[in-house]
Every structure is written in structure tokens, then in C-alpha cells.
Amino acid sequence: MRNNTEKTIQILVTIASVVFLLILPRFIGGYFLHLITMIFFFTYLGTAWNILGGYAGQFSFGHAAFFGMGAFTSTLLQIHLGVNPWIGMFLAGIAGLLLGLFIGSLSFRYGLRGPYFALAMLALAEMLRLVAVEWMAVKYPLGITIPLKGDSLLYFQFTKKMPYYYIMFAMMVISLYLTRLIENRRIGSYFKAIRENENAADAIGVNVFKYKLIAMAISAFLTAAGGTFYAQYYLTIEEESSFGTSVSIEVLLGPIIGGAGTVFGPMVGAAILEILSEGTRNFLGGYSGVHLMVYGAILVVVIIFLPNGILGGLQTAFRKLSKVW
Amino acid sequence: MTLPGLPLLLQSIVSGILMGGVYSLTAIGLTLIFGVMRIINFAHGSFMMLGMFTTYWLFILLGIHPYLSLLISIPVLFVLGILVERFLIAQVLNAPEYNQLLLTLGISLFIENFALFLWSPNFRTLDIGYLKKASTVGTVMISFPKVIAFLFAILLTGLLYYFLKNTDLGKAIRASSEEKEGALTVGINLKRIYYVAFGIGTACVGAAGTLTATFFYVNPHVGGIFVITAFVVVVLGGMGNIIGALVGGIIIGLAESVGAAFLPGQLKQFIIYFIFILVLLFKPEGLFGRSREE
Numbered sequence: 001m002r003n004n005t006e007k008t009i010q011i012l013v014t015i016a017s018v019v020f021l022l023i024l025p026r027f028i029g030g031y032f033l034h035l036i037t038m039i040f041f042f043t044y045l046g047t048a049w050n051i052l053g054g055y056a057g058q059f060s061f062g063h064a065a066f067f068g069m070g071a072f073t074s075t076l077l078q079i080h081l082g083v084n085p086w087i088g089m090f091l092a093g094i095a096g097l098l099l100g101l102f103i104g105s106l107s108f109r110y111g112l113r114g115p116y117f118a119l120a121m122l123a124l125a126e127m128l129r130l131v132a133v134e135w136m137a138v139k140y141p142l143g144i145t146i147p148l149k150g151d152s153l154l155y156f157q158f159t160k161k162m163p164y165y166y167i168m169f170a171m172m173v174i175s176l177y178l179t180r181l182i183e184n185r186r187i188g189s190y191f192k193a194i195r196e197n198e199n200a201a202d203a204i205g206v207n208v209f210k211y212k213l214i215a216m217a218i219s220a221f222l223t224a225a226g227g228t229f230y231a232q233y234y235l236t237i238e239e240e241s242s243f244g245t246s247v248s249i250e251v252l253l254g255p256i257i258g259g260a261g262t263v264f265g266p267m268v269g270a271a272i273l274e275i276l277s278e279g280t281r282n283f284l285g286g287y288s289g290v291h292l293m294v295y296g297a298i299l300v301v302v303i304i305f306l307p308n309g310i311l312g313g314l315q316t317a318f319r320k321l322s323k324v325w
Numbered sequence: 326m327t328l329p330g331l332p333l334l335l336q337s338i339v340s341g342i343l344m345g346g347v348y349s350l351t352a353i354g355l356t357l358i359f360g361v362m363r364i365i366n367f368a369h370g371s372f373m374m375l376g377m378f379t380t381y382w383l384f385i386l387l388g389i390h391p392y393l394s395l396l397i398s399i400p401v402l403f404v405l406g407i408l409v410e411r412f413l414i415a416q417v418l419n420a421p422e423y424n425q426l427l428l429t430l431g432i433s434l435f436i437e438n439f440a441l442f443l444w445s446p447n448f449r450t451l452d453i454g455y456l457k458k459a460s461t462v463g464t465v466m467i468s469f470p471k472v473i474a475f476l477f478a479i480l481l482t483g484l485l486y487y488f489l490k491n492t493d494l495g496k497a498i499r500a501s502s503e504e505k506e507g508a509l510t511v512g513i514n515l516k517r518i519y520y521v522a523f524g525i526g527t528a529c530v531g532a533a534g535t536l537t538a539t540f541f542y543v544n545p546h547v548g549g550i551f552v553i554t555a556f557v558v559v560v561l562g563g564m565g566n567i568i569g570a571l572v573g574g575i576i577i578g579l580a581e582s583v584g585a586a587f588l589p590g591q592l593k594q595f596i597i598y599f600i601f602i603l604v605l606l607f608k609p610e611g612l613f614g615r616s617r618e619e
């Protein structure tokens with residue numbers, strides 16, 4: 001009985017928030033539309049990272065590799081072969097997935113764990129960035145610009161921000177739904193078993209290598225598709241904002257601060273970080289990147305006081321409370 | 326690809342060895358910290374940057390000679406390292422490895438961007454004429470500040486090695502890194518060992534910052550350039566191996582500068598990351614290390 005009520009409440013809350021977010025753009029201006037789109041965007045990327053880093057426990061420090069791969073794949077296909085960006089987005093996802101399988105099968109086959117895997121991913125992203133720098137310096141010294149085709153759903157470019165808002169909203173909902181699915185199925189249990197104790201998971205018969213690769217493939221596909229969105233949103237790409245270390249960091253900060261290994265952790269983290277970053281930009285102004293100072297401070301505080309992130313901390317608190325009751 | 330002539334090759338070998346000394350210098354502190362605390366310290370580059378700015382401002386504002394400022398940058402970074410360890414890193418020593426890594430990342434984001442806020446992203450250089458001079462031996466140009474940095478790297482490695490082998494504190498540090506429980510049993514104060522080791526590690530990179538500032542630009546993000554190379558050197562030399570860091574640094578310096586003679590532009594760094602991934606995959610215990618299972 002109680003379970004049923006809880007479920008009903010959950011469904012109602014979900015429907016109410018979806019409806020709210022769907023009609024929200026009618027009432028807010030371009031600035032807030034951009035801000036919320038960016039919150040969705042980092043929720044989406046954080047959710048993608050979370051599947052590999054939060055659920056399967058493979059801490060990637062180089063998701064910029066997939067992100068940049070996605071942005072470059074769809075953009076180059078579009079410019080040189082005239083491939084439609086929607087198809088490009090799918091192909092970008094595939095390119096990211098293949099890259100993920102490549103580095104994943106190498107790292108996992110040779111038993112790279114914990115910080116060593118994190119460093120290997122960092123090195124991969126940096127290698128791709130250097131190749132991009134070198135190649136761009138010759139062919140596109142000013143960055144790659146996607147030719148304007150006007151306001152067109154078919155060409156994935158709009159003069160207004162609202163369509164981007166809805167597209168990112170849909171992508172975010174899909175990624176959250178996917179996480180939810182994973183969490184409730186057997187595959188989610190396998191991921192968590194690997195995260196908690198890889199040797200034990202292996203001993204009870206979980207195919208550790210296979211499930212790590214699956215987590216990697218899903219995460220890389222989603223992240224690369226996010227790269228295409230980014231390219232279409234700004235209609236220009238360059239190597240630093242695609243493959244740079246700061247991309248890898250901003251992708252993982254959301255889930256870490258909100259709560260890695262929870263469905264809504266990346267959303268809580270992304271919302272807090274984006275709003276704070278806007279706040280500091282208005283407050284401190286000055287040089288680009290200063291908001292990272294605030295990110296750093298928050299990261300330190302969260303790691304020391306809420307080692308499982310904000311939602312992780314709340315869950316523990318609730319559990320303690322319900323025991324008292 | 327064009328084959329470089331002999332003079333160019335000689336030049337790149339000499340520059341590579343000298344630059345390798347600088348890389349060793351940045352990596353020695355990192356490998357000490359890792360060896361003792363098992364922490365991958367992302368803030369290492371930020372500490373180096375602070376060492377560089379210390380030297381820069383002391384010269385600009387007070388006219389203190391860069392090499393003399395070692396006497397200030399080393400103790401300042403030593404104290405800063407102790408404070409950071411005691412108040413922040415000590416809180417997560419028993420936390421999962423990820424969280425330790427993230428904490429040092431947070432510290433580095435804060436320090437770097439605070440520096441950005443204070444000192445702007447401008448590139449600054451120490452304008453001291455005689456530091457820019459290079460002597461020529463045969464066809465090979467040798468930069469004076471790099472020779473100093475190289476010699477200092479060897480000196481520092483020697484000092485640290487002597488300290489770890491022959492002093493009581495050094496022996497206690499080694500004992501704690503090899504056998505934590507054993508060290509506790511014989512009454513070693515681990516907390517103290519940790520902050521002392523961390524302080525020494527940051528002091529080393531502070532010195533590296535000072536010496537590098539004599540021939541490299543200074544800006545808030547400069548640490549990032551050196552810290553990743555330092556990771557490579559540390560992994561190559563074996564995590565926690567100080568002599569390994571010296572040799573690893575020189576190998577990386579050579580690989581980079583000889584690679585630059587063959588490859589265009591920034592691709593020389595590509596070689597460093599490539600070596601890094603190879604070592605991580607096939608020889609994670611480092612070139613000179615035995616694997617932990619043995």
C-alpha cells in the first residue's frame with residue numbers, strides 16, 4: 001500500500017517537472033534560456049560520465065576525448081561530405097563508442113585500475129588535443145565554422161535559443177531514463193559489483209571485462225553525441241573547448257558534487273555549478289576561468305564533508321533518520 | 326619527414342638532457358609524496374606555479390636575484406605544503422583513491438584560478454640579460470639557467486637520497502612508505518611523517534619553480550604544462566623511486582627533444598603521452614621497479 005503511494009507520488013512529481021520544464025521557455029528570456037540549456041547540457045554530459053564513473057566505478061579523467069571526437073566527427077562530416085548533422089550526431093556517437101572500446105579494451109585488458117585508468121584517459125584526451133592543435137594550425141587556424149543554413153530543424157541550427165533548449169531537454173531525459181533503466185536491471189547490479197569490489201565481482205562470475213566495456217561504450221556514445229550538440233549550438237569548434245582538460249574536469253564535477261552513482265546526482269551538481277559560475281562571473285568578472293576557483297573550493301568542501309556528493313549525503317542522512325523513526 | 330643533420334641531433338640531445346633535469350626536478354617531490362602517501366597529487370603543478378611567482382615577484386618588487394630567492398621559495402612552499410596536508414589532505418587519507426585525487430584537483434583549481442584572479446593570465450618573463458646568454462661548445466648551444474637547473478636536480482636527488490637513507494626522520498619516512506602497520510607498531514607518528522613528506526615534496530617543486538622561472542614564462546596555468554610531464558616521469562621511474570625520477574626525467578627530456586627534431590610543432594608532447602600510456606599498460610611498476618605482487 002505504502003509502496004504504491006510512493007510510486008504514484010514519484011510519477012506525479014516526474015510528470016509535473018516535465019510539464020513545468022516544457023512550458024518554462026514561454027516565460028523566460030534568452031539569458032535564462034541559455035543558462036538552463038547549459039544546466040541540461042552538463043546534466044546530460046555528467047549523466048553520461050556517471051554511467052562509467054559513478055555506476056561502474058571506472059573513473060575517467062579524459063572524457064574530453066569522446067566529447068571532442070563527437071564535435072569534430074559531425075562537423076567535419078558536415079563540411080566535407082555534406083552529411084546531415086542529425087546523422088552526424090549518430091555517427092559521432094559511433095566514433096566515440098569505437099574510441100571508447102579501443103582505449104577501454106586496452107586499459108581493462110591490462111588491468112589499469114583506479115587512478116592509473118584516470119591518468120591513461122587524461123593522456124588519451126591530451127594526445128587527441130595535440131593532434132587537433134597540429135592539424136588545425138595548418139588547415140583551420142581560426143577554428144572550424146559550420147556554414148549557416150538559417151533556421152532549420154533539418155540542419156540542426158536555429159537563430160533562437162528555444163529549439164536548442166528542447167533538444168537538450170530531450171537528450172537529457174533520454175540519458176536520465178537510460179540511467180534509471182540501468183539502475184533497475186541486472187546490468188546495474190553488475191556495474192555496482194565491479195565498482196565495489198572488482199575481484200569479488202569476478203569471483204562470483206561477473207564478466208568484469210565485458211561489463212566495464214559496456215559501461216564505457218554507453219558513456220562514450222552519449223558524450224560524443226553531446227559534442228555534436230555543442231558544435232551545433234555554437235556553430236564553431238576549436239581544439240581547446242573540445243579536447244581540453246577543462247572539458248574533462250567540467251564533465252565530471254557535476255556528478256561528483258551532486259552524487260556519483262545516483263540518477264539525479266549529475267543534475268543537482270550541474271545546477272549548482274552553472275548557477276554559481278554565472279554568479280561568480282557577475283560578481284568577480286574579470287578573466288575567463290575565474291569561476292573554476294569557486295568550483296575548486298566547492299570540490300574541496302564536498303570531498304571532505306560529503307564524500308558521496310550531495311545526494312549521496314542526503315541518502316545516508318535519510319537512512320539514519322528512518323532508523324530513528 | 327626530413328632527417329635532421331648531425332649538429333641538430335647533437336643539439337637536441339644536449340637540450341633534451343638539460344630539459345630532462347628540469348623534469349626530474351618537478352617529479353622528485355611528486356614521487357616522494359606518492360611513495361609515502363599513495364596520493365596522486367594534482368596540485369603539484371599549482372605549487373610549482375606558486376614557486377615561479379614567488380621568484381618573479383621577489384625579483385620585480387624587491388630586486389632579489391632569482392637564485393637567491395630559492396632561500397625564500399623553498400621554506401614558503403614547505404610551510405604551505407604542511408598546511409595543505411594537515412588541514413585538507415589528512416582528512417581524506419582513508420577515503421577512496423578517487424576522492425584523494427579529486428581533492429588535490431579541487432585544491433589545484435582553486436590555487437590556479439585564484440592566481441588568475443590576482444595576477445591575470447598574462448605571460449611574464451624575468452628580464453635578466455645574462456640569464457639569456459648561451460655558451461656555444463662546438464656547434465651546440467648550452468643555456469646557462471638550464472645547466473644550473475640540471476645540476477640542482479642532481480644535487481637535490483642526492484640530498485634527498487642521503488636524507489632518506491641516513492637520517493632518523495628519513496628512515497621513518499621510508500619505513501612508513503614500505504610498511505604502514507609496521508611503522509605504527511614501532512611508534513612512528515604517521516601523521517607527522519605525512520605532513521613532513523608532503524612539505525618536503527612541495528618544497529622540492531617550489532625549488533623547481535624558482536629554477537624554471539629563470540628561463541620559462543610565468544603565468545597561472547604554467548604548472549599544468551609541467552605536472553602532466555611530471556606524472557609521466559614518476560610513472561616511468563617507478564612511483565616513489567627518487568633515483569628513478571631523475572633517470573626518468575632525463576629519458577623524457579631526451580625523447581621529447583629528439584622527437585621534436587623529427588616531428589613538427591607540438592607533436593613532441595604527443596610522444597610523451599604515448600610513452601606514458603605504454604608504460605601504464607605494460608610496465609606500471611616503472612622501468613626500474615619490481616611489481617608489487619612479488
